[in-house]
Amino acid sequence: MTKTSDQNRIEHLRNEIARHDELYHRRAQPEISDLEYDVLKRELEELEKAHPELASTESPTVRVGDDLREGFESYRHLQPMLSLDNTYSKDEFFAFVERVEKGLELENIAFVVEPKIDGVAVSITYEKGKLVRAVTRGNGTEGDDITANALFIEEIPRELKGKGLPDVIEIRGEIYMRNDEFDRINAERNAAGLEEFANPRSLAAGTVKMLDREEVAKRRLNIILYGLGHCEPEIVAFQSEFHDRVRKWGFPVGERFWKVEGADAAWAAIEELDSMRDAFAYPTDGAVIKTDALSQQDLLGKTSKSPRWAIAFKFAAEQSETILEGITIQVGRTGVLTPVAELKPTKLAGTTVSRATLHNQEEMERKDVRIGDYVIVEKAGEIIPAVVRVLVEKRPEGSAPFVFPESCPECGSPTVKLEGEVALRCVNHECPAQVRGRLEHFASRQCMDIEGLGEAVVDQLAERSLVSNVSDVYRLTFDQLLELDKFAEKSARNLVAAIDRSKSNELWRLLHGLGIPQVGASASKDLAKAFGSVAALREASVERMIEIDGIGEKTAQGIVTFFGSEQNASIVDALFELGMNPTAPEIPSGEAAIFESMTFVITGTLPTMKRDEAKELIESKGGKVAGSVSKKTTYLLAGESAGSKLTKAEKLGVEILSEEELLEKVASESAG
Ligand code: IVH
Secondary structure, X not given: OOHHHHHHHHHHHHHHHHHHHHHHHHOOOOOOXXXXXXXXXXXXXXXXXXXXXXXOOXXXXXXXXXXXXXXXXXXXXXXXXXXXXXXXXXXXXXXXXXXXXXXXXXXXXXXXXXXXXXXXXXXXXXXXXXXXXXXXXXXXXXXXEOHHHHOOOOOOOOEOOOOOOOOEEEEEEEEEOOHHHXXXXXXXXXXXXXXXXXXXXXXXXXXXOOOOHHHHHHOOOEEEXXXXXXXXXXXXXXXXXXXXXXXXXXXXXXXXXXXXXXXHHHHHHHHHHHHHHHXXXXXXXXEEEEEOEHHHHHHHOEOOOOEOOEEEEEOOOEEEEEEEEEEEEEEOXXXXXXXXXXEXXXXXXXXXXEEEEOOOHHHHHHHOOOOOOEEEEEEOOOOOOEEEEEOHHHOOOOOOOOOOOOEOOOOOOEEEEOOOOOOXXXXXXXOHHHHHHHHHHHHOOOOOOOOOOOHHHHHHXXXXXXXXXXXXXXXXXXXXXXXXXXXXXXXXXXXXXXXXXXXXXXXXXXXXXXXXXXXXXXXXXXXXXXXXXXXXXXXXXXXXXXXXXXXXXXXXXXXXXHHHOHHHHHHHHHHHHXXXXXXXXXXXXXXXXXXXXXXXXXXXXXXXXXXXXXXXXHHHOOOEEEOOOOOXXXXXXXXXXXXXXXXXXXXXXXXXXXXXXXXXXXXXXXXX
């Protein structure tokens, strides 16, 4: 591979991983399995290792995922919450033990092997035995204060009893939902005609981050504690003592952990854990192996995001062999054709699977998947099952490669492959599958969040020609809804109210819901902040948009094209005529706005602040942060190893600030 193709691949992987991070951490709606995610991350790590010159502090390989969400106070952890390095390979696990032994210059180290609980990380602080706070992991340094929601979890004691209570202690654990509770909630939703939740982990993550307390109270969550953060004074010297100690305080801890010496014994414990974990009440996706002595943990230390004294060994996703009986094609909201495997039903991770995704045409060709093939399907957690490979040696004679349809299976228009894309598309905007997809997207939780307007309801509305674009949602009447299957007065009234409420949603939700190409939740938030209204965004030029950090030329061009289409413009106009009145993000004014009408660009590594932090600080004072230096840039905030942006700023005569100077300006409240 040439360097430029590596460079492209790195960029592509960084974007993809960031997208999956957003889906997993913030929206709790993962699209791919942990294994698939880890494979992407591994590839990026390898490429970055081969090209140190392309390293970036913004790369997901050096950052901890971020679950911070609006509507919650954030709180700084007394001790950062790190993530764990993980591996699926026995060799790599033994290499980890070797590194630990080398680091400590000792052999036969004592390890603790624990179940890795697949839930949502939380840190609970007690002061003098009284619960004061529960905080999510957030970005590792600070998390969201979810105390109000955590108090609904009965297993969390409000007060610790007993002798020798520390003055301050952060206890870390994992909030999860039991399978039976998950099934109960989905059964209820199904009966009410609501969209079902995808899996227990996502539902637990979503619940912990809900602002609607009444709803939180209706869902039962559980917790398991596994470790300590800050503790003053120290109360235990070994991880193996931790479990006993917190159990005595009334906390639930994993029913089993193994205290072992040396790599072989640790490996045996991992295998035993794998063989018995199905019987645990909580979902596990691996084992966590930690040095037992906290003093050894201190000696080994940590990298920027994970400790050197622990590793997660992930159990492979469950796989099963079956026959591919057919291939159907689904058309999504953007017209992309997704091939779906129709399988001979097979048992997999506790459920019967008869369909699996084949991703796209390119993937199918790469794996050479053919009807009649024996295939391996995989399902990790409750994620959509996927066909991972074909058993070519079992291929029946006379099979032929699958030929993709030349016309859309939903509307019959010719399909095309756009330049630079892997997928085939139907480009007929009126295609019924696309119309339904756009409406589902608009109403979904990560967009307008209209409760009660899920797939089943959208299908009915489209079938009865009650809706053909998103503005039609606001024309629906109580009487029309009452006619729908499974609808009664109460559900019709609720849906009317939910639709009405959505008119005053935050602006970014509307922007995301419009389905502008490339504009996901996070770009929508940036755009909402920068422009404050749909009208201002419609008027904006490409040049103005690319000044926003995170908005590239392609996205900006896509936005201009989107609003330039007569059809889209009339839908947006209709939305506002029907009463759409989104809430604009707060833009600081008056005294707080010392950086008003100034544009900053940030480059290099700052001595103490992360770039996100600097960005937030500047924006909180009314300034804008742009991605590239131009004549309009007021200041370049430059840290160590600043590169081309610094050169350009110098050439254009843009004033250059250090972090210290920025902080001075903020402190003196005058930016001039
Ligand atoms: S120890 C310094 N032990 O897995 C990191 N983590 O992938 C200490 N997790 O953030 C983490 N079960 O949320 C530890 N028995 C266990 C765990 C566990 C689940 C989670 C935790 C962590 C994530 C890392």
